[in-house]
Amino acid sequence: MKIAAVSLGCPKNQVDLEVLLGKMVEENFEISNNPEDADVIIINTCGFIEPAVMEAVETILEFEPYKEKGKKLVVTGCMVERYKDEFEKEFPFVDYYAGVGELKSVLLFLKNGIDTEKEKNLYFAKNRLILNPKSYAYLKVADGCINKCSYCTIPSIRGPQRSRKIEDIVDEAEKLIRSGIKELILISQDTTKYGLDIYKEGKLKELITKLHDIKGDFYIRLLYLNPDGIDEELIDIVLGLDKVIKYFEVPVQHINDRILKLMNRKSDSKKIRSIFSNIRKKSSDAFIRTTFIVGFPSETEEEWSEIKDFLKEYKPDFAGFFPFYRENGVKASLLEPQIGKREKNRRVRELQKIQKKITMEKLKSLKKKEIVCFAEKVNEDFDFILEGRALFQTPDIDGKVYFIDGEARDGVGPYLCKIKRVVYPDLYCKIESKL
Structure with missing residues (x-):
């Protein structure tokens, strides 16, 4: 049986699909890059925010004609976890749905014709099938989240944090490096909180050190470093270990304290500013990426302008700006007043314009190096x-x-x-x- 797959959404979602495909290879399924050549098409979806759900809908509809060619359609991932009942009614032509952590059931369905079990097992294959260029691989250290930000659907979709054991992560990293991977990219919902659930204390620093000690020529990159989990010791580890890329991805989401409190973020503006200042003081070569949610309910013009001032003063090397989406089931959607779509987009565009100039200046400064x-x-x-x-x-x-x-x-x-x-x-x- 030949399988073709489409991966939507974030790297964490991609890893889930890679594990499933790796198990399928172990079970002698054949993986194809061509849907025309496949017997089964798997669409692994994201359901985090409205645009992701719409992308999933469009992709499912795009592949509906393949049913007439006798192919099976399987839809998996976050969107299924969030809207399975609605999608089963809307798209009855889909042969099988599987939510987060249930991807192993897809294999059982295809082998047996029925769903024999749905265990919440994220890593059930000896080897993943890496879908991206072979220079890098994502290394998921945990799934789920305990932060309960007021705008976020992730805890309701993926549940509370579940960290993997250090030895299991190191073992997978060694396999990836032996296969020729040059860069390990550590991911989770909040990487700074790695280990809190199973070790009762944060273990990210220990994990980084153990990964750094693996023999071979490779790099380590850290993503999803929530500011409340960043301290001076972590900054020193990132800047001090040769194999760790001097790159800090710090999603701050806002800089105004009132908005941060409404977001239920654990860091205030003072903490955020101290992190940026500390990194810049310790290294002129380090890169900082951050993200902001724009047009959060009740955000005033003055509060939004604080983001502009922050960009100009602290000059993050890269930044993403996302309009607030009123998602079902999150507290922020009940807050008033809501900001209009046109106004949110205006604010996003102005921030993007400022950031583009900052990023261009940084990139041009590297031309002699x-x-x-x-x-x-x-x-x-x-x-x-x-x-x-x-x-x-x-x-x-x-x-x-x-x-x-x-x-x-x-x-x-x-x-x-x-x-x-x-x-x-x-x-x-x-x-x-x-x-």
């Missing part, structure tokens, strides 16, 4: 150009690198490169040498 890059994709339209990314770029969110000179066809790298041109948010680089 050698930077480390990975080659990850041949551009099909221009075969002589290879796409990739710099070490300070997180996959899919921080832009790309286009190689316009030099040879990169002997592998993913890493390579030492020189920036020749910056076209926001991308870089055009010359390869100088292979590391």
Whole structure:
């Protein structure tokens, strides 16, 4: 039986699908990149916010015609966990639905024709089938969340935090490195709280150290570092260990204390500012990415302007801005007054304009330096150009690198490169040498 799969949503969702596909390979299923060639199409969905649900709907409808060709459609993931009853009624042509943590049941359904069990088991395969370029792999250290932010649906979808054991994470990391992976990207809903549930204390620093001690040439990147879990010791570990990329992804969501309190965030503006200041004081080379929710209920013009002032003063290297979505089942959706869609989009655009200038200045400042890059994709339209990314770029969110000179066809790298041109948010680089 041939399986084709579509992965929607965040890296954490992707890992779930990779585990399922890895188990399918173990069970002698064949994986195909071509839906036309497959017997079963799996759509792994995100259901975090309204645009993600709409993307899932559009994708399901896109694949509906394949039913007429005798193929099975399976829909899995967060959207199923959140809206299964509604989607079963809306899309009766889907053969099987499986929510978060139930993906193993897909395998049993395809083998037996019935759903024989639905155990909440996130890691049930010896090896994952990595879906992204082989320069990197996501390493999920925990699932679920205990933060209870007032705008967030994740706890209701994925439940409370469930950390994996350190030895299991290290074992998987060793396998990935032996397979040729060059970068391990640690992910969870809140990576700073890793271990609190099973060890009764935070174990992120210990985990980083043990991963760093694995033999081999590779890098470690940390994502989803909530500011309330960042202290000086963690900053020093990230900046001090050779294999750890000097990159801090710190989703602050706002900078006004009243809004942060309404969001039920655990950090106030003083804590957030101290983190940014501390990182900048300790390293001029470190990159900081952050995110903001814009147009939160009752956000005034003055409170929104505090984000503008923060950007101009602390100059995050990368930042994302997302309009508040009024989601069912979250406390923030009940707050008043709600900000209109047009006004939220205006505020987002103005913040993006400010951030674009900051990011451009940072990227242009690197033109005289050698930077480390990975080659990850041949551009099909221009075969002589290879796409990739710099070490300070997180996959899919921080832009790309286009190689316009030099040879990169002997592998993913890493390579030492020189920036020749910056076209926001991308870089055009010359390869100088292979590391």
